[in-house]
Amino acid sequence: MKCSQCQQADTKVIESRDVADGEAIRRRRACINCHYRFTTYERIERPQLVVIKNSGVRELFNRQKLLAGLYRACEKTTITNLQLERLVNQVEQELQACGETEIASTMIGDLVMERLAQLNEVAYVRFASVYRHFKDITSFEKELSDIRKRKVKQYVTD
Numbered sequence: 001m002k003c004s005q006c007q008q009a010d011t012k013v014i015e016s017r018d019v020a021d022g023e024a025i026r027r028r029r030a031c032i033n034c035h036y037r038f039t040t041y042e043r044i045e046r047p048q049l050v051v052i053k054n055s056g057v058r059e060l061f062n063r064q065k066l067l068a069g070l071y072r073a074c075e076k077t078t079i080t081n082l083q084l085e086r087l088v089n090q091v092e093q094e095l096q097a098c099g100e101t102e103i104a105s106t107m108i109g110d111l112v113m114e115r116l117a118q119l120n121e122v123a124y125v126r127f128a129s130v131y132r133h134f135k136d137i138t139s140f141e142k143e144l145s146d147i148r149k150r151k152v153k154q155y156v157t158d
């Protein structure tokens, strides 16, 4: 666990406790180098999900990889790391709940984008552009107009 202030890799755990009905562990940490204090939420491991990529290749579901992609998409937006952790938790729970151990990567992407669209439009578009590999500006604009329509619909039904 790297310190975000000085990039030092050694941190010590000051306190840990279970949160979210035992789904995660909250850890208070302090950097050994600069004494910066921060909190991490670590999810308790469940049976591994297998992701089937578009190419047909199977790989283990990697929560950190998904989070890393989301952090990048959400840089310089108002979305917090905690919101992203929650988003990934929800997606993971939904995947576990569907009872399948092998999941198409497109399904995961769709679940993430659905939630991201509600959090922040900029982050959504950034994530979608990497994930969907937009071929041209037209398909990109279509995606954007679709999400705006969805937002209006939500507003109306709320």
Ligand SMILES: [Zn+2]
Pocket (backbone or CB within 6 Å): 003, 004, 005, 006, 007, 008, 031, 032, 033, 034, 035, 036
């Ligand atoms: Zn530090």
